[in-house]
Amino acid sequence: MPEYLAPGVYVEETSFRSKSIEGVSTSTAGFVGPTRFGPISGQPELLVSFADFERYYGDLEDLSFGTNFLALGVRSFFEEGGRRCYVTRVFRGGEEAAVDASAQVFLDKPPSGQTAWVPPAEPTLPYPFLQARFPGKTGNMRVTFSLKRSNSVFSVQNGVKSLNRVLANDVVYVVAQATAGNITGFHTISGDGTSASPWAITDNKATPKTTLISDLKVKTTPTDTTKDPIILPISLIVSIERPTSTSTTGFGPIQTIGDFSLNPDRPNGLTSVLTMHPKVRADELSIPLAFMTKEKIPNTTPVETRIVTFNGKALDLLDKLIPADLIDLSNDDKNPTVKKSIFSNTFTLNGGADGEVPTTTDYEGEEKTDTHEATGLNTFEAVPDISIVAAPGYTAYDRDQDAMLGIHRALISHCETMRYRIAVLDTPERLTAIAALNFRNLTSSKYAAIYFPWVYISDPRPSRPGIPVTRLKVPPSGLVAGIYARNDIEHAVFKSPANEVVREALDFEQRLSKGHQEVLNPEGVNCFRFFEGRGMLLWGARTITDDPEWKYVSLRRYFAYLERSIDRGTQWAVFENNGPALWANVRRTIEDFLYNEWRNGGLLGEKPEKAYFVRCDRSTMTQNDLDNGRLVCLIGVSPVRPAEFVIFRIGQWTADSQS
Numbered sequence: 212m213p214e215y216l217a218p219g220v221y222v223e224e225t226s227f228r229s230k231s232i233e234g235v236s237t238s239t240a241g242f243v244g245p246t247r248f249g250p251i252s253g254q255p256e257l258l259v260s261f262a263d264f265e266r267y268y269g270d271l272e273d274l275s276f277g278t279n280f281l282a283l284g285v286r287s288f289f290e291e292g293g294r295r296c297y298v299t300r301v302f303r304g305g306e307e308a309a310v311d312a313s314a315q316v317f318l319d320k321p322p323s324g325q326t327a328w329v330p331p332a333e334p335t336l337p338y339p340f341l342q343a344r345f346p347g348k349t350g351n352m353r354v355t356f357s358l359k360r361s362n363s364v365f366s367v368q369n370g371v372k373s374l375n376r377v378l379a380n381d382v383v384y385v386v387a388q389a390t391a392g393n394i395t396g397f398h399t400i401s402g403d404g405t406s407a408s409p410w411a412i413t414d415n416k417a418t419p420k421t422t423l424i425s426d427l428k429v430k431t432t433p434t435d436t437t438k439d440p441i442i443l444p445i446s447l448i449v450s451i452e453r454p455t456s457t458s459t460t461g462f463g464p465i466q467t468i469g470d471f472s473l474n475p476d477r478p479n480g481l482t483s484v485l486t487m488h489p490k491v492r493a494d495e496l497s498i499p500l501a502f503m504t505k506e507k508i509p510n511t512t513p514v515e516t517r518i519v520t521f522n523g524k525a526l527d528l529l530d531k532l533i534p535a536d537l538i539d540l541s542n543d544d545k546n547p548t549v550k551k552s553i554f555s556n557t558f559t560l561n562g563g564a565d566g567e568v569p570t571t572t573d574y575e576g577e578e579k580t581d582t583h584e585a586t587g588l589n590t591f592e593a594v595p596d597i598s599i600v601a602a603p604g605y606t607a608y609d610r611d612q613d614a615m616l617g618i619h620r621a622l623i624s625h626c627e628t629m630r631y632r633i634a635v636l637d638t639p640e641r642l643t644a645i646a647a648l649n650f651r652n653l654t655s656s657k658y659a660a661i662y663f664p665w666v667y668i669s670d671p672r673p674s675r676p677g678i679p680v681t682r683l684k685v686p687p688s689g690l691v692a693g694i695y696a697r698n699d700i701e702h703a704v705f706k707s708p709a710n711e712v713v714r715e716a717l718d719f720e721q722r723l724s725k726g727h728q729e730v731l732n733p734e735g736v737n738c739f740r741f742f743e744g745r746g747m748l749l750w751g752a753r754t755i756t757d758d759p760e761w762k763y764v765s766l767r768r769y770f771a772y773l774e775r776s777i778d779r780g781t782q783w784a785v786f787e788n789n790g791p792a793l794w795a796n797v798r799r800t801i802e803d804f805l806y807n808e809w810r811n812g813g814l815l816g817e818k819p820e821k822a823y824f825v826r827c828d829r830s831t832m833t834q835n836d837l838d839n840g841r842l843v844c845l846i847g848v849s850p851v852r853p854a855e856f857v858i859f860r861i862g863q864w865t866a867d868s869q870s
Contacts, residue, residue: 229799232780237704237772238696240288240296241597241632242689243588243622244281244604245274245569248349248499252584254593255297256496261286267496268298269349271672272456275565280604284689286671287603290715291693292700297597299590301573302346303566314343314350314563315503318531339531342503343563344487344495350563353452353462354500356532357555358445359470360384365427365442372424374400377444382473387427387440394427397445397529399474447471447481447532451499457673468498473529482528500560502528532556568608571617588625598771599695600626601635601688615639616653626658631771633764634659635695636755637686638736640720644727651736657761660754662687662737664720666713666747682717687739690715694749695768704772705813707765707853709752713739716747735762752853769813769850777801777846789842794827797844801825805848815849823848 215221241255247269258264264285265271271282281298288296304312317340343350364374364383377383381400388394427440448470452462471481484494487501533556576587584590591597605618622634636659638647647663670683690713698708719739723731728738728750737751752764761767781800787793805823808814816822827844836843 229796229803230780230783232776232800232804234776234804235598235772235779236295236596237598237768238294238699239596240293240599240601240692240696241299241591241594242281242285242288242296242692243299243574243591243600243602244284244301245279245565246281246298246300246347247272247274247279247565248343248345248347249298249300250345250496251300251302252586253590254585255299255590256492258285258296258298259294261289264298268300269347270453270455275348276568277608278604278683278685280607280686280689281602283668283671283683283685284601284603284692287668287685287689287715288693288696291690291713292697293693294696294700295596296692297591297594299576299587301569301576301587303569303573304346304564312346312562312564312566314348314352314560316341316354316558316560318558339502339504339528341500341558341560342487343560344499344501346563346566348563348565349453350499351454351559351561352499353454353557353559355450355452355465355555355557357448357450358529358533359448360443360445363441363443365424365440367439372427372439374424374442378477380472380474380476382445384443384445385427385440387429387442389423389426389428397473445473447473447529449481449485455673468500568610570614571621574602574605574618575621588621591625592629597629598632598768599635599692600632601692603637603686603689606637606639606686612639612650619654623654623656623659627656631775632658633754633768633771635688635691636661637665637688638663640665640684640686644723644731647736648731648734651734651755655755655757657754657756657758657767660691660737660752660764661735662691662739662749662751663731664723664739666690666716666739667718667720668715669717684720691749703811703813705765705769705851707752707763707855709737709749709764709853711749713747713749719747737764752855763853763855765853766850773808773848776804780804784842789837789840791828793842797842798825798827801827801844801846805846808848813851815851821849 213221213223249268256263256267258267264282268282271279271286273279285296285298302312317338319338341354343352361376364376366373366375377400379400383398383400384396385398386395427442429438429440449468450465451468452465454461455463457463469479469484471484472479474480475482477483482502483489484491485498485500485502487503489495489498533554574587576585576589577583578589579585579593585593588600591600600622602618602622605622606615619636622636626632626634634656638650638661642650642664644663651661664687665684666687667682667684670681672683691708694711694713695708698704698706698711716739719741722741723738728740731738732751732753735753735755737749737753740748740750742748753762754764754767756762781797784793784797802823802825805814805825806819809816809819809822814822824847825844826846827842831843831845832841
């Protein structure tokens with residue numbers, strides 16, 4: 212309550228209108244399954260194009276155990292009209308794979324005549340190696356480190372020697388002598404490098420020594436003639452080439468990862484960014500490799516540890532990446548020039564593996580704890596926007612029926628737990644109509660819909676030598692999720708997602724007739740049909756429930772939309788005074804929302820009173836409810852249902868004769 216303590220005029224803001232409810236999005240999908248690369252735990256990242264998927268989770272090429280159906284499903288989702296999705300990768304390591312199936316390569320080379328690398332007795336640096344950030348054969352990439360130098364930053368203005376365009380902790384290559392002797396080599400800058408006053412250059416070695424810029428010079432003769440020094444900013448450009456079966460070299464195009472400082476104290480420090488868990492989430496997703504070390508412990512084998520920096524020994528690391536004999540940037544003291552501008556060295560990672568076919572346990576995943584991130588379907592619990600869940604390929608890879616049903620039921624259980632989601636399910640391939648019906652009858656839920664048969668699309672994978680471009684058979688869930696999203700965007704969530712063109716479809720695994728569908732449709736098996744002159748259509752929109760009240764997909768999804776919108780739009784009411792003023796405000800808020808739904812055609816009725824009702828008063832709450840802090844609001848709606856059977860009754864009519 213405002214305080215009025217001193218005489219005066221008080222202006223206060225107040226509201227004379229009810230709160231508003233904004234409808235939630237219903238077109239965001241969540242996909243779960245194996246991919247070629249990418250994170251296998253933690254909150255999934257939002258993808259708004261298939262290019263995003265390829266950047267984080269790899270390309271369309273096959274996995275070691277079969278076709279990359281999840282990648283194909285995500286691509287189909289966007290091709291069919293989807294705009295936003297999340298992806299969770301599931302991975303199952305196997306005996307054939309390494310411990311975590313991530314590709315690796317040591318930076319040290321085996322001595323001549325030696326087949327395997329052995330740690331030195333007295334290493335100057337922990338045994339460093341590169342490792343792919345995530346498991347998968349895509350981690351067997353080729354990595355190139357290129358030493359880049361920029362133009363000299365040394366200048367003389369009004370007789371004052373200074374450095375320009377460098378910042379504190381930048382690494383430079385100096386060709387110069389100082390009062391204390393020859394300091395040609397790598398150094399780091401002290402100070403901010405933006406002033407014309409003298410700055411010190413600190414040698415980045417165990418015993419730092421400082422030299423003032425004003426003392427720098429380069430001898431041109433054995434006598435006293437001198438020239439200005441050359442001071443070149445140095446950085447490392449990191450680029451990768453991912454493995455591919457479509458190239459004669461075995462690797463795809465070069466992708467530049469970034470330009471990094473050699474000093475770990477810089478924000479773009481090489482060892483600060485290329486860690487297994489960088490501070491910035493975007494770096495973790497977009498940079499597919501990291502530096503690792505094996506620390507030496509007396510009388511034991513090296514133990515793998517994860518690092519952030521190499522304790523400041525950036526130059527020691529540089530010597531591992533690019534041999535020291537390549538990094539002589541000066542010609543001689545008499546005529547200092549730059550011999551080369553870029554030096555490169557390439558490493559090829561190996562040992563990455565796709566693991567084995569994931570099981571139900573992998574799809575279900577683990578919940579987040581203090582020691583590890585969530586995995587599998589559990590990662591979707593932290594993403595409230597998801598309303599469609601699919602797992603393209605879970606009925607593939609020669610799984611037996613029990614394995615399929617385990618994942619099948621895990622998807623359903625997830626959607627039932629989250630309440631506002633629907634699972635898009637697949638039938639196995641090569642099924643007859645009766646076999647598909649039998650598979651559907653093994654489960655029942657109002658939060659899931661199943662589709663039959665599989666769909667032929669044009670193979671989007673790059674053509675491989677000797678293999679012509681052909682059509683490819685894929686499970687329908689990826690396409691259907693895209694059709695759901697397209698239907699919501701172009702029409703509305705209450706419009707049934709059926710009688711829609713399957714844009715990618717070339718044909719179906721089998722062409723179903725009306726007779727087939729007369730058996731499948733009543734039991735909730737949604738069919739794809741070909742109609743002459745109309746094309747390839749999705750021709751079914753039922754859930755797999757045995758409850759007739761929730762048999763339509765559009766009805767289930769529309770109620771999820773209404774419930775979640777009201778849920779989110781009335782959070783302001785919690786802890787308000789539970790009395791007639793609050794009841795009236797809640798009632799008006801929901802009525803305004805439902806009135807707009809009626810105007811848009813989602814509710815059936817000639818008048819709003821016939822389309823919905825909202826009650827929130829003494830008739831919906833007892834004194835016990837009030838004493839226990841409960842506000843009870845009763846809402847009834849009359850939703851539209853699809854015209855699944857359009858019937859025209861035609862008969863003969865004889866007109867009366869007119870006199």
